[in-house]
Amino acid sequence: MRTALPVGSLHISVATGTLAWGVPLGARFLPKRQRSAAGGGALGLAPLPAIARLALGECFGVVDGSEEGTRRSTKTELLLSSSSVISQRQSFCHIHSRPRNFLGVKNRSTIAKETLAMAESQTSGSAGCESPVKAVPDARVKGIAESIRSIRDFPKPGILFRDVTTLLLNPKAFKDCIDICVERYAESKIDVVAGIEARGFIFGPPIALALGAKFVPVRKAKKLPGEVIGEEYSLEYGTDKIEIHVGAVNPGDRIIVVDDLIATGGTLGAALRLMERVGGEVVECVCVIELPELKGRAKLNGKPLFTVVEFEGH
Ligand SMILES: O=P(O)(O)OC[C@H]1O[C@H](OP(=O)(O)OP(=O)(O)O)[C@H](O)[C@@H]1O
Numbered sequence: 001m002r003t004a005l006p007v008g009s010l011h012i013s014v015a016t017g018t019l020a021w022g023v024p025l026g027a028r029f030l031p032k033r034q035r036s037a038a039g040g041g042a043l044g045l046a047p048l049p050a051i052a053r054l055a056l057g058e059c060f061g062v063v064d065g066s067e068e069g070t071r072r073s074t075k076t077e078l079l080l081s082s083s084s085v086i087s088q089r090q091s092f093c094h095i096h097s098r099p100r101n102f103l104g105v106k107n108r109s110t111i112a113k114e115t116l117a118m119a120e121s122q123t124s125g126s127a128g129c130e131s132p133v134k135a136v137p138d139a140r141v142k143g144i145a146e147s148i149r150s151i152r153d154f155p156k157p158g159i160l161f162r163d164v165t166t167l168l169l170n171p172k173a174f175k176d177c178i179d180i181c182v183e184r185y186a187e188s189k190i191d192v193v194a195g196i197e198a199r200g201f202i203f204g205p206p207i208a209l210a211l212g213a214k215f216v217p218v219r220k221a222k223k224l225p226g227e228v229i230g231e232e233y234s235l236e237y238g239t240d241k242i243e244i245h246v247g248a249v250n251p252g253d254r255i256i257v258v259d260d261l262i263a264t265g266g267t268l269g270a271a272l273r274l275m276e277r278v279g280g281e282v283v284e285c286v287c288v289i290e291l292p293e294l295k296g297r298a299k300l301n302g303k304p305l306f307t308v309v310e311f312e313g314h
């Protein structure tokens with residue numbers, strides 16, 4: 001089955017049917033918030049009319065597994081590229097996955113309103129790192145998003161689990177994900193990459209090695225053998241505590257805190273507090289995936305968060 005939905009430059013496409021990993025979900029690609037690294041983060045006046053114009057329906061397409069879908073996906077890539085040009089900043093994708101029966105055709109004015117609201121939301125906040133941020137080819141983000149599997153009702157009913165293990169099975173997408181993060185902080189003089197157990201241990205070390213930074217494991221309670229300092233937090237499903245070794249982070253160290261995913265923000269917020277308690281300077285938090293509906297950013301005490309893809313729902 002294929003469903004054509006209207007897309008604009010910012011609402012790129014909708015796919016229905018079986019995705020690469022065999023889970024029937026619909027996918028809608030949006031560009032990620034464009035953020036300024038140099039502070040301010042203003043999208044600028046000029047891009048908005050262009051974004052709005054495109055959102056009003058200049059670009060519609062379908063991406064699916066069919067030959068036609070493949071052809072049109074080329075067009076989608078072009079659109080994604082053009083959104084980068086429009087923003088003159090990084091342009092990322094969100095991938096929004098929904099049950100097939102939840103898909104519906106949006107009218108153009110709805111798309112335009114959503115698009116403008118998103119563009120407006122992009123004008124607040126900054127990337128928080130002082131170095132210029134390189135433009136990221138959107139095609140890399142699309143591949144990353146498509147490599148992340150979604151599993152319903154795990155680990156308990158009602159949770160749509162975003163599984164990065166399938167991203168790891170795709171060396172190109174995994175490398176792209178690491179590269180995007182490394183490029184972002186290449187000039188940011190990062191001393192410490194703090195990775196949160198367990199999945200932050202997957203993404204943090206390659207980023208740390210590439211940046212020439214220390215890797216500090218932020219572990220669940222009672223796992224570290226030395227003297228520790230800990231912080232409690234609440235999860236989307238449960239409560240927990242994280243710890244680091246005393247002395248792993250020096251006062252004044254410039255830190256990025258890395259995890260695979262931000263949901264409610266409890267985990268990342270706790271890691272952030274921990275880093276600050278030992279005198280570290282958290283430059284930015286970094287997650288591969290964000291679930292914006294859970295408003296995790298609000299738990300970061302104003303610290304900037306960089307994410308590669310966003311998924312609708314939770
Ligand atoms: O934003 P939050 O609501 O805090 O949720 C996000 C956290 O939840 C997951 O880890 P989890 O605690 O499931 O542990 P795991 O990585 O060991 O599986 C995920 O890897 C994040 O660390």
Ligand SMILES: Nc1ncnc2[nH]cnc12
Pocket residue numbers: 159160161162163236261263314
């Ligand atoms: N929906 C989700 N998928 C994967 N990991 C998570 N951690 C918290 N919520 C999650």
